[in-house]
Amino acid sequence: MPDLKRTPLHALHAELGAKMTEFAGYDMPVQYPMGVLREHQHCRGQAGLFDVSHMGQVLIVPRTGAIKDAALAMETLVPVDILGLSEGRQRYALFTNDAGGIEDDLMVANRGDHLFVVVNAACKDADIARMTDKLSDTCEVVPVTDRALIALQGPAAEAALLPIVHDAPNMNFMDVITVPSDFGPLWISRSGYTGEDGFEISVKANRAEDLARALLADVNVAPIGLGARDSLRLEAGLCLYGSDLDTTTTPVEAGLTWAIQKARRLGGAREGGFPGHDTILRQMSEGASRKRVGLLPDGRAPMRAGTEIFADETSQTAIGTVTSGAYGPWIEAPMSMAYVASEHAQKGTVLYGEVRGKRLPATVAALPFRPAQFKR
Template sequence: MTQEVQDLLKTPCFDLHVEAGARMVPFAGYEMPVQYPLGVKKEHLHTRASAGLFDVSHMGQLRLHGPNAAKALEALVPVDILDLPQGKQRYALFTNDEGGLQDDLMVSNFGDHLFLVVNAACKNQDIAHLRQHLPDDVEIEILEDRALLALQGPLAAQVLARHIPYTADMVFMDSRVLKFDGVDCIIGRAGYTGEDGFEISIPAEHADRLTRLLLSEAEVEWIGLGARDSLRLESGLCLYGHDIDTSTTPVEASLLWAISKARRADGIRPGGFPGAEIVLEQIATKAVSRKRVGMIGLGKAPVREGAVLYNEQDQEIGIITSGTAGPSFGSPIAMGYVAKEFASLDTLVFAEVRGKKMPMKIAKMPFVEQRYYRG
């Protein structure tokens, strides 16, 4: 065994993955399941049709305590945290002084504290960022002894309601602390597949038992990182470090919806976040040179991340940041960045793959309709 493999962390569900025959790979410092014997395509289609279970315990889970926690966090994100209702969660972005994106995250308000879930690859830098910028009266509690599961798909709600009846009354972006077979779990009705579903934070000591309870349901199959990636791409959702990063502003990334009205120039608490002057100027003037767009492949072969994009005159105009065969959509799809003048729907572009130019057209995202349960 190499030192690299020895140094990889394991989630509380590691033994369950091995037992299920998962192919384990290094991912964000952890040994994670990329697929199971079912295979990536069947796992993807199962999630769209039934209920898929994902181990996302590599993500960072944090609590912020203190009466000024919301005000302090709001100074780091272009999102309305002060008015986030208790029992609700919101998608947020950490920005830098240039308006670039340091990470994306989920923030839940539990009244006496905020609960944050951050990306695995950015976990340590996010914690350092919070420690550097939050005042002394805001305590950061790092939850290192919890698993995080995502139960996703059209049958996820009926499966979970058998064990936690109250979840049936939750709607998209609700967050609750509820008992699951006697154990207090943090449950949010959200996910990363575009399907209805839940994210369930479980104390590590109970993770094996409660995970087995979910897996015992006929509708539920383990789903690996491979299908997680194709599902989120069909749903038009960004992957940090690929589709967004520190060089990308929210306006370039077509994430205007993630900037709360309260924090915009005409809002009740305008600006006040890192890079606000740059971001608000871009919103006002639309003065960006590139835009994140969706693309549909006009051939059969998928186009992968890193493929350079050209216009009909063979001039370089952008790059693919994510690509997949589109198992549910039925043809190759991708997202990436193109020069602003080529971002209109149905514009023909060409991706270079092994020396060949593959035709694609700019398309609306999501490619597959999002099915979040809003009540």
């Protein structure tokens, strides 16, 4: 598809034998010759290298030079304590709308004199427009267009990065650093989207392939495509925007209130002040009518997105819908995430998904399906 955008690693994907697919307007690797199942297991057991250069990278630079002004400006868009974010640290955040729905989820890092934001590929144009519109009086919003983004994930990630970044072992989960390297300055966070320990590395686009090759030279590192990235994040209980989160889903329904710190909650130092705060804070106090849950279907077949969920085998009215579903290679079982009516969301509840005209049982389970391995 000649109209698709290409990342700086596109030629390397072709050389490595990747099967390519369209994703968010980009030509992206869905899998390599190893195959999705083995790629998933390799990342869990050793380390995987992901091209995530399609994501949006943005700098928020305060016009006054004071980072607190950028932080307070961002707090008008997200229900997160950005002012309390220490230098060299990163937080998960959510853009919300006036109805309390989620416009995108993102990462925000404090890099001393500016904020560094990473947003989802499918939403980045709208996100950049939103930030430009709302923040320009106090901040310069600068899209980063000359850098690639690489994720190195898995228990062997630290050892693989160590020859390039000697400070890697000193980083904890959600730390961010900028370091010189043989591949130019690297912007690194100890984070990721797999539930594994690992790093996300922003590198100049013209050095991205060299860096990727250096990491792949480690016997424990293998290239991983979008197929395994999806099953890895689902095992880790992590949401995919556009599937598990959207403009009609609130942070409370999604089980993401842990991302709303005390300062932004009822009675906090900077209570509210973000889009949809009335709805979100009310739901935090009173509860929401539906909740995101994990489901473990009986048998070996996953319940895919769109599967309707019922309270029993005979009722005519659905009480929920699956938003993501796949086979979990590490847990060796099918797994799904769904939104169900709150009264049916208790762990251990048996619900029924309608698959090809049949009601099949699935048990509400705690998320994540596999505990996170982050370095705390």
